[in-house]
Amino acid sequence: MRIYGITFAATAIILGACAGGDPANTDTTGIAIDSTSAPVAAPGSASPVPAAGTGTMAPITGTTHEVKMVGDAKGYRFEPANITVRAGDGIKFMMISGGPHNVAFDPATVPADVQAQLDANISEKIGQLSSAMKMNAGESITVSFANIKTGKYPFNCTPHLALGMKGEVTVQ
Numbered sequence: 070m071r072i073y074g075i076t077f078a079a080t081a082i083i084l085g086a087c088a089g090g091d092p093a094n095t096d097t098t099g100i101a102i103d104s105t106s107a108p109v110a111a112p113g114s115a116s117p118v119p120a121a122g123t124g125t126m127a128p129i130t131g132t133t134h135e136v137k138m139v140g141d142a143k144g145y146r147f148e149p150a151n152i153t154v155r156a157g158d159g160i161k162f163m164m165i166s167g168g169p170h171n172v173a174f175d176p177a178t179v180p181a182d183v184q185a186q187l188d189a190n191i192s193e194k195i196g197q198l199s200s201a202m203k204m205n206a207g208e209s210i211t212v213s214f215a216n217i218k219t220g221k222y223p224f225n226c227t228p229h230l231a232l233g234m235k236g237e238v239t240v241q
């Protein structure tokens with residue numbers, strides 16, 4: 070039957086993905102996680118040596134920078150839109166006005182061996198590499214860049230992408 074073929078194909082894809090080393094955290098997204106259920110840091114995860122993505126949240130060990138998420142008469146934007154951080158730093162994306170806003174990285178622009186770790190490092194999610202929406206001023210999304218290799222990571226706000234609400238993190 071046709072449905073068996075589809076099931077087999079899906080299973081093969083899942084097995085293939087697991088072979089890449091990210092068995093955790095890949096199949097439970099799609100539901101906004103309550104903000105009270107903060108990720109628990111894994112023991113020993115502060116190693117400065119980047120490893121392949123493990124799917125385990127790597128806590129911020131350096132500076133936490135702030136990026137504002139703004140929507141007003143001048144448009145929708147991240148402030149600053151371009152920011153440079155060091156590996157181990159984090160960014161707190163603060164909801165200021167004009168929400169809902171979120172922070173989403175395009176999987177097409179994130180190296181395959183970074184995706185699982187970056188995905189795990191987003192404080193609240195609605196999907197792969199895509200944070201929960203924030204409606205009220207003072208709410209925030211935090212993204213850790215611990216255990217993320219150097220490079221440029223473009224991001225955007227899903228609801229306002231078409232309106233140009235995007236930015237880029239450079240990890241150095």
Ligand SMILES: [Cu+2]
Pocket residue numbers: 138140145168169170171226227228229234
């Ligand atoms: Cu937005």
